[in-house]
Amino acid sequence: MSKNPALLITGGAGFIGSNFITYYLKKYPGRQLVNIDKLTYAGSRENLMEVENMDTYHFVHGDVSDEALVRNVFNEFDIEGVVHFAAESHVDKSIADSKPFILTNVLGTGVLLEAARKDWEKKGLLSKRRFHHISTDEVYGSLGGKGKFTEHTPYNPSNPYSASKAGANMLVKSYYTTYGMNVVLSSSSNNYGPRQHDEKLLPTIIRKALSLEPIPIYGDGMNVRDWLYVGDHCEAIDMVFHKGKAGESYNVGVGMKKRTLNSPNLFVNNLIK
Numbered sequence: 001m002s003k004n005p006a007l008l009i010t011g012g013a014g015f016i017g018s019n020f021i022t023y024y025l026k027k028y029p030g031r032q033l034v035n036i037d038k039l040t041y042a043g044s045r046e047n048l049m050e051v052e053n054m055d056t057y058h059f060v061h062g063d064v065s066d067e068a069l070v071r072n073v074f075n076e077f078d079i080e081g082v083v084h085f086a087a088e089s090h091v092d093k094s095i096a097d098s099k100p101f102i103l104t105n106v107l108g109t110g111v112l113l114e115a116a117r118k119d120w121e122k123k124g125l126l127s128k129r130r131f132h133h134i135s136t137d138e139v140y141g142s143l144g145g146k147g148k149f150t151e152h153t154p155y156n157p158s159n160p161y162s163a164s165k166a167g168a169n170m171l172v173k174s175y176y177t178t179y180g181m182n183v184v185l186s187s188s189s190n191n192y193g194p195r196q197h198d199e200k201l202l203p204t205i206i207r208k209a210l211s212l213e214p215i216p217i218y219g220d221g222m223n224v225r226d227w228l229y230v231g232d233h234c235e236a237i238d239m240v241f242h243k244g245k246a247g248e249s250y251n252v253g254v255g256m257k258k259r260t261l262n263s264p265n266l267f268v269n270n271l272i273k
């Protein structure tokens, strides 16, 4: 197995992770990349067809909260950095059952941090090698009609998904404060683009619109979200990973202006299932 330095990606068979892997391997030819993914209902190797046969790409099927598996990856490869995407990410599922969210998002992040810390400390590279946690603006809760989140907005998560991401963020920050580990965090708004799971809002709306069905939306339909193209997000991650300051958090979004839907026919007052 290769002992060349390799970037570790977690959750790379999902929506954003698979876009980042294809972006990264094209942008940095010759660089090695290892992807740990549990292949839950949200992940698929089909998302990585473009890179599957590249000899710089290595796939490990497994759970980020499995300490032995993660330790083996650090032993088999010279992991030079981590970009941690793996998460349970569907809000509605977290409301139905929070346990997998706590296990993957909090415990899994803890297992990865600890494996990276031990490996990099042993090599004298703890302050050099980078651990990048991919997070969400949902840790800040909801805005009123106006304003925007900043990196200094206090966390105010409003469901088990965002609470588990806020918990993971705090754990990541503590590894900077406690051990001087070279961590960065980026929190983005909602993404859209190729390979998004079809349960998510925009794919649902497009599918319903194409089949001339009513479009389901949350609440009264007046909520406003900032939508970020996944390719732009991948560029932002690349920038934060390579240029971000250790211990810092970076919010990523497009700052969309408020838009409202005027046709009453578009509103169906129920939750997206």
Ligand SMILES: NC(=O)c1ccc[n+]([C@@H]2O[C@H](COP(=O)([O-])OP(=O)(O)OC[C@H]3O[C@@H](n4cnc5c(N)ncnc54)[C@H](O)[C@@H]3O)[C@@H](O)[C@H]2O)c1
Binding pocket: 010, 011, 012, 013, 014, 015, 016, 017, 036, 037, 038, 039, 040, 041, 042, 043, 044, 062, 063, 064, 065, 084, 085, 086, 087, 088, 089, 090, 104, 108, 134, 135, 136, 137, 165, 187, 188, 189, 190, 191, 192, 197
């Ligand atoms: N999608 C968005 O709009 C959005 C916005 C902001 C932040 N984020 C964050 O970005 C990251 C990626 O989001 P996404 O939309 O691509 O998610 P996704 O649900 O599409 O993909 C998650 C991936 O993680 C894998 N996974 C889940 N549990 C795992 C485990 N225990 N071990 C290993 N792999 C596991 C899944 O198999 C899947 O491939 C998440 O951390 C999420 O919180 C997403």
